Amino acid sequence: MQMASSFHHFDELHVWIDRQNMLECTSAVMETADVMTFTFRPEKPAWFRYLPGQFVTLELPVTDDEPVMRTYTLSSTPSRPLSIAVTVKAQADSIGTRWMFDHLKPGMRLKAFGPLGDFSFVRHPGEKYLFISAGSGVTPMMSMTRWMADCIPETDVTFISCARRPDDILFRSELEVLARQMSGLNLGFVVEGHEARHGWHGLRGRIDGAKLPLLAPDFLERTVFCCGPEPFMRGVRELLTAAGFDMSRYHEESFQPAAAPAAEEIAVRAGVATDADAQVAKVVFTMSGKEIEAKPGQTILQAARANGVRIGAACEGGICGTCRVMKVAGEVEMNHNGGILDDEIDEGYILACCSRPLGDVQIEA
Template sequence: MSAAASFRHLDELHPWNDRQQMLECISVTAETADVMTFAFRSERPGWFRYLPGQFVTLELPVGPEPVMRTYTLSSSPSRPFSIAVTVKAQNNSIGTRWMFDTLRPGMRLKAFGPLGDFSFVRHPGEKYLFISAGSGVTPMMSMTRWMADSAPLSDVAFVSCARRPDDLLFRAELEVLSGQMPNMALGFIVEGHAPRDGWHGLRGRIDATKLALLSPDFRERTVFCCGPEPFMRGVRAVLEAAGFDMARYHEESFQPACAPDPAELAARAGAAGQEQAGTATITFALSGKDAACLPGQTVLQTARAAGVRIGAACESGLCGTCRVMKISGEVEMNHNGGILDDEIEEGYILACCSRPRGDVQIEA
């Protein structure tokens, strides 16, 4: 089909729906030796509706049982006909390594989302400071690309950190964007470099001195930070020591903000057991199975014991992958933002963090 024949106005198309539509890979781009960008479109003519900085969870068919992996979108919703994830393959990667070796244009994947609270839309400010390390730059790229397209006068200080100059993802594009956005200040920090790199910028790890050089007014900004946990911990320490108002600090992490300790989990399980006054029964309607849910167990744990497959990734109520429809009954759900209020009103729950209060019927 020609480009002209496939043209549709945006208002003639429907937004992508993760409950009904698959994603089709349309391009694979090598960013560095161990980083690739995978772009997708809807398998049906449509467009993508999400907030800059949100993530999706991909179902990857790596073997007899697929695995779920959560990736931040590096694309911008200001260009809504496709989405992209930029991913780094670690030494022990399973899902990501499969993507590198196998995923090619034309292949289709199931996806869940988009979801996530890490966006300037959810945490607005007068001016922003984006701090990233390595592939943690991806949500910052989504937000900056949107600003360049839709709000080019936004006041943004962008600090990108990496081990070596070659590891600075999107460096060339960021330099172009900073030329298009008059209120954007761009800075790079690398831990080390070789003579051939010709590096004349800042070296070492981010600290109060380097931060003040790259963003003198950082105390007045709303900060978004993403990178490995040790990196984010270091940034938090720098900001706290400088007297920064941490209410304006936001970081991306696929771990619960505050994991309960074992005593709290035991108390929660005990409370659930008292409320249930015995073992509850979960009916998995599509699978045609009834399973006993022991006191304190989640819907997901019971499903696995019964051989009912419910997709799950983070298992902490963040990613939304295990969202299922509750047909009847009541549950106690303690999530971390992985489900929307209107989805809860429709009857959806997150199986990983929902415990039955009596008999429950689930669409799974």
């Protein structure tokens, strides 16, 4: 345990780097029956630098054979940089999150990757904002709102949170406190159903073309951030499109894989013929000592798995950065979704899940 004698001035601390420092769990708090918030600090004294709305990938020791990688959005704010927190929901069929609920306790250490991600008002600024979330999709919105409350409390933001029941509205009490502190923060809650004990007098049902103007009359003028289950986000997209919203100002948290280019396109970029034999690339995994042939269109990750080379991966969509490996030689076509930084690319790193060889390559794995 770190005691008061370990006090450091902020300017004495280094930035937390995922390749050098693990995370230590400091608290595990139940938010609802199936949602918990886990807070972490660096294993060694450091501070966290990230954008509000970004995520981390945790390596969870679910089994003795191989850890499970899971990506979670940070609910904490970088304006309080000595710790980070994730707020997670355990689905009925969840593996990693269920392990966290049952086993992750204060004092335990985990390996983590990140923070990364493009879902932040810092990357997509606007004059005023509309946050629309469902369930645990509220987490990036909380990160952004907490930062705004600390740093620019005059921000004009309408925050709409949708849930199944009033009991399932995450961070409701905190949001109501923040709304009293932020003159420009307007809250809207929508629940699908409720019981008499809830004493609910708000909107019921699902967000639609009638409810949205009630909660955000000027929604057409706002920059929208949306997060929740895919059917929920699809409904919001359709709703906004039908209303004539400028969708260039719509942003959503998505973990969908990057689209794979056709094998012929890869061959053209490599400057080789498009017959099947010419498209076969030799991939050398230097640490495992394996030399294999990647099939046309295969990613480095797919080639590795097919030949027993272990590379950790979580989202497999070029987003989370878990499968980051060093490219020692050769060229690849990398079609990522923000899961790797420019300076990492300059150093020679690639994301194995979305990198396809353009000829022979050597990978440190």
